[in-house]
Amino acid sequence: MNSQESETDQELLKAKQTGFEPKIVGFLCNWCSYAGADKAGLAQLSYPPNVRVVKIMCTGRMDPQFVLHAFDKGADGVIILGCHPGDCHYKEQNYRAVQRHRILLRILREFGISEERCLFDFVSAAEGEKYARVIGNIIEKIRALGPLNRAKLASKDQVLE
Amino acid sequence: MDNKPVKISVFFCRCGGNISDKVDAAFIEQELKRLPDTIHFKVVDFLCGEEEKNMMEKELAEVRPDRVVVVACSPRDHEETFRRVLVKAGINPYLMQMVNIREHVSWVTVDKDRAVRKAAIYIKTAIRRVKLHKPLEKKTIDIIPEVLVIGAGVAGIKAALSLAQAGRKVTVVEKGPVIGGLPVRYEDVFPDMECGPCMLEPMMGEFLHGDHAHNIELLLLSEVSEVKGFFGNFQVKIRKNARFIDPHVCIGCGECVNPCPVSVPNDYNFGRDQRKAIYFPFAGGLPNAPVIDWNSCQRSKGTDCSICKTACPMPEAVNYEETPSVIEKNFGAVILAIGASLYDVSRFPNLGYGTVPDVVNSLEFERLLASNGPTQGKLEMSNGEIPKHVSIIHCVGSLDKNHAEYCSGICCQCAFKYNSLIAHKAPGTKVDHFLREVAIAGKSDYALYQQAHQRGETRFFRYNAIDDLKVIREGGSSFILSQTDCGKAEKIRTDMVVLCPALIPSPDTEKLSAVFEIPRDKFGFFEELHPRVDSGKTKIRGIFMAGTCQSPMDIQKTMNQGVASSGYILSELVEGRKIEVEPINAQVNSDKCSGCKCCILVCPYKAISFDEANEVAEINPVLCQGCGTCVPNCPSGSIIGNHFTNEEILEEIEGMLS
């Protein structure tokens, strides 16, 4: 549990008792990761339904504002999945996405959002199993972190200062 | 259209139970009734079936919805299918959103209740998103069917011939005075030891004078100096140097050569013999016409020597007044076929190249073995004697982190070809192979290696690193010192050493990659669009490649690539057909663009240029592949990622969280 997030033990407990189901947005690139998710489907692997997928053509399209918007509108976590290094359909835009993600984590910290809530990983078109595993893992992780307490986050103005 | 209520057709595919076993269509229908929009909800068993698609088309034509949502399988399977149905029904195909309920919900969610709730969220989100969709049009652009081939080696010739045979006009730009590339400089060709000229001459004859030669324009002594434009319409400047001989008039008799008073070392034979200022690069070179090396010619030094012109039986063939010219032409596509170079073996001082006599690289050795070479094909040392011991060192510069990291795949074959030729030309001569690895795959390729093994005169020595070998001269004889695995140094007598270097990118690869703005890979070869799926395409649309400028390869693969590159062109650049431009691409709002050029840096396809007059960025829709990387990189938010706009994605995020 990250100290920046000040959910108290009681809050956490409450979430656990009420069966906290995290809401997570998954940004998947069209060529590898979305296909990897399809592969998981074809193999009929099961995973919990908490991650809602937004398709983008490439992780290079990932705009940090998408993640901020997701947290603002109720997400407890975000996961960005792209092609493995060297496999990006558009050459190496996933490297750029990784760089942007690193910067984004710093911004999130300013807001008081733990970096554990915003994950970047690689899933290829063949890795249906990995997809199901990564999705399962992030759901467990966010479940353990508890709901994102929006009331306690810094405001945009505060961060801009 | 914004979020105002609209009329939406929702097609729910049950996929024969694959979807409906988990996701109850009736529940979804009830959920959608609560929306302010007018929803036409239709449940179908297999929407991708022919009958169902016809039904969908009819329904769309009747209902005339503002937007369409298809709840079914992955858009990777059937988005295009349903887009075509929309087109048939007279609706813009981009006004549809597919919801992947099968792969992403019904097949992966155990609990029915949770599955149906997830599905409802996905479908309602799709409705929110699709309301923001804009109709997009596939633009079309006229093309120029003519093709430019750069390099008249085997790859370039094969490509040009394939295109010309299909009736396509081709211009071939060759830097040198003759065609044929590397293989016309050697005689015997592995793996079958076929006679190279006999194998290539019919093809070159076809290229120069065959039934389809009228479709080929050959520009010798020429290089591309400038390129503008894009797939379908490249504007190219070609600089053509003077030959001073008109090959169309010249009859190739050679009367002009002998009388020439100037002699210089012949670079085609690495200076082992002399040539005149007017010369044929080698006997049998095509086209069969000499060339004047202006720098050596006495006329360049101010005399008015005209001995060659006087000797020529066709006086108008020699033209001292010819000057370099610049040719401007437009082409729809380009094939790069400029070949490769040999690794510079003088970078290994321990191997004695340039310091110990009779140490040669593989190409030089090929010239010694060729009957049109400096020794007329006799295996002779520089002192005219026949060598009794020849050492062949494999992998020079290959498989070596400090030099060329890869295996060129042809040098072992070359080495065993030399073994066979030595056996033939100097039967008693001993041949020692120094090798690190042996790489000879392929159905006919092992034979030469086996033959070498069976010859009594052949020995094999393994070495670990090139530094373990040393070529030295002692008391008028040469030796190879070889460090063996057990640390002992063996001293092996040798008369001649042949170094088989790695094939590396030619220096012109870098030059042309700058002219065409195409990326090179980590070794410096032109980079493939995809190394396995599309190894004949560069990263830039409309620029193809063939032969060793892509990667080291033998003649067989080179020929295949020559045909492959022309195949791409014949299928993608069709006369009379326009190029369709995918509308899911990026677009600059020039009113908002501040001209900072941040987008230009991140585009992998060089699709973005700067409009100097208006000081704004401009995206070429033909080159843009729609990755969207430039969109978030724009500090002023002036780039629109069509079909993946900020508004659409933000709306989708919000929908998913509601």
Ligand SMILES: Cc1cc2nc3c(=O)[nH]c(=O)nc-3n(C[C@H](O)[C@H](O)[C@H](O)COP(=O)(O)OP(=O)(O)OC[C@H]3O[C@@H](n4cnc5c(N)ncnc54)[C@H](O)[C@@H]3O)c2cc1C
């Ligand atoms: C020593 C040696 C022996 C070999 N022996 C065999 C063998 O026995 N069997 C076999 O299958 N393979 C052999 N190979 C491999 C074979 O030579 C290559 O596969 C083949 O040459 C590749 O053809 P290419 O057309 O790609 O390039 P090249 O044959 O090198 O031709 C490239 C052409 O492009 C021209 N050019 C270069 N730069 C420019 C420019 N900027 N503008 C215009 N024109 C340009 C060059 O002048 C040349 O004519 C051997 C290679 C070597 C080095």
Ligand code: FES
């Ligand atoms: S296409 Fe998958 S990360 Fe770029």
